Amino acid sequence: MNAEIITIGDEILIGQIVDTNSQFIGQQLNKIGVSVYQITSIQDDKQHILNALKEAEQRVDIVIITGGLGPTKDDITKKTIAAYFNDDKLIEYPEVIKHIKEMFIKVNHPFNDVQRYQAQLPSKATLLENKLGTAPGMWFYENGTVFVSLPGVPYEMKGLITDQVLPRIQKQFKLPFILHKTIMTYGQGESMIAERIEGFENNLPPYIKLAYLPSFGKVRLRLSAKGDNKEILEKELNDKVAEVYQLIPEIITGIDDDNSLEKRVGELLKIKNKTIATAESLTGGQIAANLVSVAGSSAYYKGSFVTYSAESKINLLEVSKETIDRFSVVSREVALEMAKGVKDKLQTNYAIAVTGNAGPTTDLTDKTVGIVYIALVSDSEQVVQEFNFGQPREKVINRTVNKALEMLLKEII
Amino acid sequence: MNAEIITIGDEILIGQIVDTNSQFIGQQLNKIGVSVYQITSIQDDKQHILNALKEAEQRVDIVIITGGLGPTKDDITKKTIAAYFNDDKLIEYPEVIKHIKEMFIKVNHPFNDVQRYQAQLPSKATLLENKLGTAPGMWFYENGTVFVSLPGVPYEMKGLITDQVLPRIQKQFKLPFILHKTIMTYGQGESMIAERIEGFENNLPPYIKLAYLPSFGKVRLRLSAKGDNKEILEKELNDKVAEVYQLIPEIITGIDDDNSLEKRVGELLKIKNKTIATAESLTGGQIAANLVSVAGSSAYYKGSFVTYSAESKINLLEVSKETIDRFSVVSREVALEMAKGVKDKLQTNYAIAVTGNAGPTTDLTDKTVGIVYIALVSDSEQVVQEFNFGQPREKVINRTVNKALEMLLKEII
Numbered sequence: 028m029n030a031e032i033i034t035i036g037d038e039i040l041i042g043q044i045v046d047t048n049s050q051f052i053g054q055q056l057n058k059i060g061v062s063v064y065q066i067t068s069i070q071d072d073k074q075h076i077l078n079a080l081k082e083a084e085q086r087v088d089i090v091i092i093t094g095g096l097g098p099t100k101d102d103i104t105k106k107t108i109a110a111y112f113n114d115d116k117l118i119e120y121p122e123v124i125k126h127i128k129e130m131f132i133k134v135n136h137p138f139n140d141v142q143r144y145q146a147q148l149p150s151k152a153t154l155l156e157n158k159l160g161t162a163p164g165m166w167f168y169e170n171g172t173v174f175v176s177l178p179g180v181p182y183e184m185k186g187l188i189t190d191q192v193l194p195r196i197q198k199q200f201k202l203p204f205i206l207h208k209t210i211m212t213y214g215q216g217e218s219m220i221a222e223r224i225e226g227f228e229n230n231l232p233p234y235i236k237l238a239y240l241p242s243f244g245k246v247r248l249r250l251s252a253k254g255d256n257k258e259i260l261e262k263e264l265n266d267k268v269a270e271v272y273q274l275i276p277e278i279i280t281g282i283d284d285d286n287s288l289e290k291r292v293g294e295l296l297k298i299k300n301k302t303i304a305t306a307e308s309l310t311g312g313q314i315a316a317n318l319v320s321v322a323g324s325s326a327y328y329k330g331s332f333v334t335y336s337a338e339s340k341i342n343l344l345e346v347s348k349e350t351i352d353r354f355s356v357v358s359r360e361v362a363l364e365m366a367k368g369v370k371d372k373l374q375t376n377y378a379i380a381v382t383g384n385a386g387p388t389t390d391l392t393d394k395t396v397g398i399v400y401i402a403l404v405s406d407s408e409q410v411v412q413e414f415n416f417g418q419p420r421e422k423v424i425n426r427t428v429n430k431a432l433e434m435l436l437k438e439i440i
Numbered sequence: 441m442n443a444e445i446i447t448i449g450d451e452i453l454i455g456q457i458v459d460t461n462s463q464f465i466g467q468q469l470n471k472i473g474v475s476v477y478q479i480t481s482i483q484d485d486k487q488h489i490l491n492a493l494k495e496a497e498q499r500v501d502i503v504i505i506t507g508g509l510g511p512t513k514d515d516i517t518k519k520t521i522a523a524y525f526n527d528d529k530l531i532e533y534p535e536v537i538k539h540i541k542e543m544f545i546k547v548n549h550p551f552n553d554v555q556r557y558q559a560q561l562p563s564k565a566t567l568l569e570n571k572l573g574t575a576p577g578m579w580f581y582e583n584g585t586v587f588v589s590l591p592g593v594p595y596e597m598k599g600l601i602t603d604q605v606l607p608r609i610q611k612q613f614k615l616p617f618i619l620h621k622t623i624m625t626y627g628q629g630e631s632m633i634a635e636r637i638e639g640f641e642n643n644l645p646p647y648i649k650l651a652y653l654p655s656f657g658k659v660r661l662r663l664s665a666k667g668d669n670k671e672i673l674e675k676e677l678n679d680k681v682a683e684v685y686q687l688i689p690e691i692i693t694g695i696d697d698d699n700s701l702e703k704r705v706g707e708l709l710k711i712k713n714k715t716i717a718t719a720e721s722l723t724g725g726q727i728a729a730n731l732v733s734v735a736g737s738s739a740y741y742k743g744s745f746v747t748y749s750a751e752s753k754i755n756l757l758e759v760s761k762e763t764i765d766r767f768s769v770v771s772r773e774v775a776l777e778m779a780k781g782v783k784d785k786l787q788t789n790y791a792i793a794v795t796g797n798a799g800p801t802t803d804l805t806d807k808t809v810g811i812v813y814i815a816l817v818s819d820s821e822q823v824v825q826e827f828n829f830g831q832p833r834e835k836v837i838n839r840t841v842n843k844a845l846e847m848l849l850k851e852i853i
Contacts, residue, residue: 038653040476041620042466043662045458049481053455063453064488068462068479071651075478082495141631159832180654182832207454218554238484240451241593249456311732312725315746319724330745330752333728339743342786373755419572419595 028200029064029087030056033079035094035104036179039068048093048184055188060202061089062253071095076107084172089196094179105165108176109149112169117147120154120163127161152176155191159183164191173199204257208264209240210248210271211287212278213433217241220248224274227267235267243425245288280436288432289317295439296327296377303435304329304373306344306365306380308356309399311335313428314379329373334365344368344380357384357394359411362402370404377438378404379431383414385423399427403434410434441613442477442500443469446492448507448517449592452481461506461597468601473615474502475666484508489520497585502609507592518578521589522562525582530560533567533576540574565589568604572596577604586612617670621677622653623661623684624700625691626846630654633661637687640680648680656838658701693849701845702730708852709740709790716848717786719745719757719778719793721769722812726841727792742786747778757781757793770797770807772824775815783817790851791817792844796827798836812840816847823847 032049039046046068053063064087069075083090095104109115123146131138145161148154155164155175160183167174175192177184196202212220217239221228228237234254240247250267252260268282281291296303305314315331318324332343337356340346346364354360362382370378383399397418402411414430416423445462452459459481466476477500482488496503508517522528536559544551558574561567568577568588573596580587588605590597609615625633630652634641641650647667653660663680665673681695694704709716718727728744731737745756750769753759759777767773775795783791796812810831815824827843829836 037649037651037664038662039463040466040479041470041664042463042468042476043622043653043660045460045463046479047458049452050455050458053453055455057454063455064483065492066453066459066479066481070477079478136629136632139631139635141634145631159835182835186832209456216549218552218558219549221554222552236450238450240456247456249451251450251454312728312744312746315725319746319748325748329749330747330756331725333725333732333744333746335732335738335741335743339786343743373752419599421595 028061028089028202030061030089030091031064031083031087032066033076033083033090033092034066034068034179035071035076035092036068037071039094040070048179048181051181051185052091052093052188055193056089056091056196057205057207059193059197060205061196061200062205071103073103073107073110076104077111080108080111080174084170088171088200089173090175091192092174092176093184104176105148108165108167108174109151112149112151112167115149115151118150119143119147121146123148123154123163126156126163130161155187157183157187158190159186166192166195168199203253203255204260205251205253206257206260206264207252207283208250208268209283210250210268211245211280211282212248212275213245213280213288213429215246215275215278217246220246220275220278224248224271227270227274231267232263235263243422244429288429288436290321292318292432292436292439293321293324293327295436297323299439301376301439302327302329302373303377303379304331304369304375306332306334306369306378308334308340308365308382309385310381310424310427310431313424314381314431317428317432329375332369332372340365340368340382344372355394357382357398357400359400359402359413362400363404363409363411366402366404366409376406377435379435380404381427381431383423383427385420385427386418387420397423399423399430401427401431401434403431403438405438408438410438441474441502441615443474443502443504444477444496444500445479446489446496446503446505447479447481447592448484448489448505449481450484453483461592461594464594464598465504465506465601468606469502469504469609470618470620472606472610473618474609474613475618484516486516486520486523489517490524493521493524493587497583501584501613502586503588504605505587505589506597517589518561521578521580521587522564525562525564525580528562528564531563532556532560534559536561536567536576539569539576543574568600570596570600571603572599579605579608581612616666616668617673618664618666619670619673619677620665621663621681622696623663623681624658624693624695625661625688626658626693626701626842628659628688628691630659633659633688633691637661637684640683640687644680645676648676656835657842701842701849703734705731705845705849705852706734706737706740708849710736712852714789714852715740715742715786716790716792717742717744717782717788719747719782719791721747721753721778721795722798723794723837723840723844724748726837727794727844730841730845742788745782745785753778753781757785768807770795770811770813772813772815772826775813776817776822776824779815779817779822789819790848792848793817794840794844796829796836796840798833798840799831800833810836812836812843814840814844814847816844816851818851821851823851 152165162178164187165176235252238249334340365380366378380402386396416426565578575591577600578589648665651662747753778793779791793815799809829839
């Protein structure tokens, strides 16, 4: 079963916003066995929407449209969808009027004509109740194709997908299983890995696909399988993962995206009943954000200091001014004092600290752009490493985050 | 001049990654007067790529393709592009071999057959040098249409767009000007604003378009104009912005995206030579991230404490245990002590602190899900406000961030 996601809105095309809706919809459809064949982002333009609907109908079984259901003049989606279905008429739905009035009473807004227009929808639509907003979702089933139109506001769209759209699709179609396993590796490039697992890759059956997803010193290897028997697929995928493990054991951190570095660090800390804190300069809180992104992290993650300035390193972390003056704020010595400072303040078993020069210019320090120091202090050990991550800025920051988590994982193991 | 962006990769379609490349390319093309007509994300599949190229060629003048240029087997883009141009052959480019070897010597990797394959490219391609990676970009000009193929790694793609693709497009085509002005508003919904500026909207000339972009209590009004005379367009847009200012003066925070709340806060703090620090619970560093996103923020932003646990609020911010026990960790009193604590620790003129229950469950506190307390302390004043942001979690967190910045802006003014 194939789907196409059509997102409508000039704001995506001019790059004013990133289209995160499609990611969510893609993930959710995949879980119930629907493949997303294509994502198409188009303009708020009647003819363009009509063309996209027609093309999508020829390509796929399910078309999910988001965006353009707001009450204002630039939102032409619903009129265009009505036109697409043999010039359907817009009619007023009393239950929508009632719902909008209820929502507006709560926040003390008056009900006006602009909102009344939101209750006018194509007569062929099956309405999907939107508990979190005023514009309902719409479901159409025409000539064997399902069309779903959803508002573009992310949390409204998410509620509708989860509560209404997925159960209806599961009821309408008999779906296969699509399973993925992602093997997380670090420290070796895509081409090196490809060479090491070449034989394995050549022998994969046609219903199992392998993809390489490189980013900043990590490569994810994704195996995807599609079929009707979930148990057999699962077994086969697990066997394939075991084969890869045999071939490149020393660079694998775990399986599946949720077995990322930060997840493994978290699991180990929980098992060992240990705690951690972080102090960050150039990464601006991103190491903390990674650690905290794991559900249940409050059990071991005690907090973070983001210290941009020399001043805040001194005041917050009790790095000595002398050390900064003597070695510069980007130095092995300062990284170590930062880590000791945060460990001490938050009374944890581990602390990690980073200082460096992400570039593009050298700022106030005399250090080369790209130089980073990562310090890791535990109850029994302390270590500082120097790296040169080159440029650009984005790469320096991301590689620092990954390298810090790698060091931490090795230390905890 | 219209463009289409084609992103190739199953990882986008299954929702494993968000397509941020298209946003960057859209922004950059817009700046030089090229409209992005459509963004199409497709599978790593030969026939699908061929179809997408053919359809795009019929729709637009410039086709930008990203993804699928890596050295591994799943990357079939270059073979498919060669096939698209009348079965062009792949030939080995010695300059690419040389470039890859130079890159590999730097990092001490051996050069192997997988890399050698990266130097084999369609014979019709004009190569675009990729300083940051091994796979070069490719430029084709066939039957009046430009095709550009770029690697999917974001920083490599960005380097190629900026250094090579934009200058070449400007040389190839005579381009119009596309200008945008975005008016940032807060505190009033889309439909209310629409009613207030209805007359204005009805009188806009056809070459100026208005769009509403709502998110979490803020609405951006984007005016877009297209034409050949930059000066006239700029004047007209400025006149239109002034008209909107007349109609809804009290809800406007500024003009253009870079005149966001955090930017205005930053400008005012700089002018007044004041400093600020933050202490965050449920927002997990997002208020800090917003403040720090403004270039030059180190002049006034002194640092952040992310204190998830009651324990870290006590240890880091010297919130009293008694206050927490008596009023609960989600309370007016704790928010205020957090703000005072961080102001004291970091010796700033302003401090903002938030505590709340983002949901979905009520955790350890007895407070309703969605309840948030925001405290703002300055040298002369202190204020705490209670909000109920309802659900879901994402909305609670985002509205807290926006509301905190709003309170801060009002206080500084």
